Amino acid sequence: MNDSAIDFYFEYSSPYGYIASELIEALAERQGLRVNWHPILLGAVFKTTGGSPLIGQPLKGDYSKHDMARTARLHNLAMTWPAKFPVFPVPSCRATYWVMQTHPDKTAALVHGLYRGAWSTGRPVWEADTVLDIAAETGLDRDAATAGIADQAIKDQVKAATEAAIEKGVFGSPYFIYRGEPFWGVDHMRQLDRWIETGGW
Amino acid sequence: MNDSAIDFYFEYSSPYGYIASELIEALAERQGLRVNWHPILLGAVFKTTGGSPLIGQPLKGDYSKHDMARTARLHNLAMTWPAKFPVFPVPSCRATYWVMQTHPDKTAALVHGLYRGAWSTGRPVWEADTVLDIAAETGLDRDAATAGIADQAIKDQVKAATEAAIEKGVFGSPYFIYRGEPFWGVDHMRQLDRWIETGGW
Numbered sequence: 001m002n003d004s005a006i007d008f009y010f011e012y013s014s015p016y017g018y019i020a021s022e023l024i025e026a027l028a029e030r031q032g033l034r035v036n037w038h039p040i041l042l043g044a045v046f047k048t049t050g051g052s053p054l055i056g057q058p059l060k061g062d063y064s065k066h067d068m069a070r071t072a073r074l075h076n077l078a079m080t081w082p083a084k085f086p087v088f089p090v091p092s093c094r095a096t097y098w099v100m101q102t103h104p105d106k107t108a109a110l111v112h113g114l115y116r117g118a119w120s121t122g123r124p125v126w127e128a129d130t131v132l133d134i135a136a137e138t139g140l141d142r143d144a145a146t147a148g149i150a151d152q153a154i155k156d157q158v159k160a161a162t163e164a165a166i167e168k169g170v171f172g173s174p175y176f177i178y179r180g181e182p183f184w185g186v187d188h189m190r191q192l193d194r195w196i197e198t199g200g201w
Numbered sequence: 202m203n204d205s206a207i208d209f210y211f212e213y214s215s216p217y218g219y220i221a222s223e224l225i226e227a228l229a230e231r232q233g234l235r236v237n238w239h240p241i242l243l244g245a246v247f248k249t250t251g252g253s254p255l256i257g258q259p260l261k262g263d264y265s266k267h268d269m270a271r272t273a274r275l276h277n278l279a280m281t282w283p284a285k286f287p288v289f290p291v292p293s294c295r296a297t298y299w300v301m302q303t304h305p306d307k308t309a310a311l312v313h314g315l316y317r318g319a320w321s322t323g324r325p326v327w328e329a330d331t332v333l334d335i336a337a338e339t340g341l342d343r344d345a346a347t348a349g350i351a352d353q354a355i356k357d358q359v360k361a362a363t364e365a366a367i368e369k370g371v372f373g374s375p376y377f378i379y380r381g382e383p384f385w386g387v388d389h390m391r392q393l394d395r396w397i398e399t400g401g402w
Contacts, residue, residue, distance in 0.1 A: 049259040058250045059372035063383060073402050074392065171260035182264060187388035191275065201274050 005034040006192070009165050009175040011042040012089035013053075015068040015079070016186050018119040020174035021111055022077050027189060031196045033178075037100070037107050039093045040162045042173060049171045053086055071186060078120040087118050088126035090158070091149055095131050097157045098148030099140065109138045206235040207393070210366050210376040212243040213290035214254075216269040216280070217387050219320040221375035222312055223278050228390060232397045234379075238301070238308050240294045241363045243374060250372050254287055272387060279321040288319050289327035291359070292350055296332050298358045299349030300341065310339045 006028050010017035028035045046052055054064040065081075072079035092114040099110045113134040117123035124130050128149060135145040148154055165175075169182060176183040176192050181200065183192040195201075207229050211218035229236045247253055255265040266282075273280035293315040300311045314335040318324035325331050329350060336346040349355055366376075370383060377384040377393050382401065384393040396402075 049261060051258070051261065057252070057372075059367070059370050060250060060252065063370060063372065063385060066383070067385070067389075070392070070402075074395075166260070169260050169264060171258075171264065182267070184264060184268070185388065187386065187391075188268075190388075190391070191271070194275075201271075 003179055004032075005036045006031075006196075007036045007038060007177040009038040009040055009170045009173065009177075011040055011173040012092040012114060012118060012125065013085070013087040014042065014173035015119055016071070017173040018079070018115045019068070019072055019075060019077060019186050020189065021115050023075060023186070023189060024174075024176075025108065027193055031193070033196070035108070037096065037111055038161060038165060039089070039096045039111070039158075040165045040170065040173070041089060041093060041158065044159075044162045045166055045171055048166050051171060055085065080120060080122050082118055082122065082126075083124065084126055091128040091131040092118075092125055093158050094149040094154050095135055095145060097161065098145065098151070098154050099135070099138075101154075101157075102144070102148065103140060106138055106140060110135060110140070113138050204380055205233075206237045207232075207397075208237045208239060208378040210239040210241055210371045210374065210378075212241055212374040213293040213315060213319060213326065214286070214288040215243065215374035216320055217272070218374040219280070219316045220269070220273055220276060220278060220387050221390065222316050224276060224387070224390060225375075225377075226309065228394055232394070234397070236309070238297065238312055239362060239366060240290070240297045240312070240359075241366045241371065241374070242290060242294060242359065245360075245363045246367055246372055249367050252372060256286065281321060281323050283319055283323065283327075284325065285327055292329040292332040293319075293326055294359050295350040295355050296336055296346060298362065299346065299352070299355050300336070300339075302355075302358075303345070303349065304341060307339055307341060311336060311341070314339050 006024065008024050010021060024035055055061045069079060096107065096110060100107050114125055114131065117125045117130065117134050132142050132145050136142040168177060172184055174186060178192060178196055181195055207225065209225050211222060225236055256262045270280060297308065297311060301308050315326055315332065318326045318331065318335050333343050333346050337343040369378065373385055375387060379393060379397055382396055
């Protein structure tokens with residue numbers, strides 16, 4: 001919990017997480033807040049909650065695919081469906097925790113690079129090589145990033161971060177917490193915004 | 202599909218359906234549209250989709266209960282949790298189809314009476330007697346309503362309406378269809394509104 005930040009939980013395979021990642025900074029900036037980026041692994045979350053990816057669910061899956069594209073268009077965001085789905089999120093997740101530790105000022109740029117790679121420009125971000133390419137394009141040292149995502153401490157951190165998120169009640173992506181108040185989903189960013197603005201109701 | 206109406210699908214045990222029922226008429230009126238009321242039985246839907254009530258789901262259930270109350274407060278709606286949950290929706294559902302056939306002009310009033318009974322004034326609407334009381338309070342003949350909800354043709358209609366909804370892709374409550382375009386959830390009423398306003402994007 002941080003009074004001057006919005007905690008933003010997301011998973012790289014989540015299309016709604018991608019949409020939220022494109023919208024959260026403007027919201028935070030308008031409110032004079034920082035964004036704390038928390039990539040997590042929903043596979044581990046679903047083991048706890050019994051949840052499953054939206055896309056595989058009868059009726060809801062088809063609706064969601066339609067709705068994601070519609071919601072992206074509403075926000076003028078490019079969106080293409082990845083050649084492989086779900087998008088294996090582990091290399092992206094590790095790279096993000098590595099950059100947060102070593103070059104925190106580049107965190108947002110890397111998140112955007114990885115998310116846009118997966119959901120907008122159609123790059124195979126499920127492969128570590130692509131993740132490292134994107135890190136390099138973000139101005140990070142490719143060799144250092146390579147060592148970073150192989151580092152056991154970083155691997156452990158990804159696991160710990162996911163467990164900590166579950167501990168806080170996070171069950172999906174995107175998920176936001178502001179001063180202990182949770183908001184789930186792109187649609188609920190409006191309530192989040194209003195909650196910050198008004199101090200709650 | 203009806204170009205001058207919004208099709209509104211809901212289940213009487215759904216708290217978000219209750220909230221939507223309080224908001225949909227104002228939205229429709231602003232757009233010069235009618236509301237077509239479609240109570241359905243989500244139990245049958247979940248048999249098809251493998252879905253389950255939100256409330257029973259780990260993490261998501263707790264969040265949802267918190268969020269429902271918060272969303273109700275945001276819209277200045279009274280909301281209390283029913284003594285029995287899920288709320289057995291069959292008598293309410295049958296009464297609604299009966300009124301749609303016999304006194305269509307009283308449909309909205311009956312829907313509000315039943316939904317408010319379940320979610321605002323804490324009445325045992327899972328009992329047929331309460332449903333009939335509410336019908337009588339709505340200005341309907343109690344004896345005629347009693348015969349109506351026992352009528353096999355009405356029972357069949359409830360079943361057929363739920364099957365028709367599944368056929369159209371409905372998997373939850375509230376769910377809206379306008380000119381073939383589907384919108385799920387209270388939050389998405391904003392997109393529904395904008396879609397009607399702009400003709401889509």
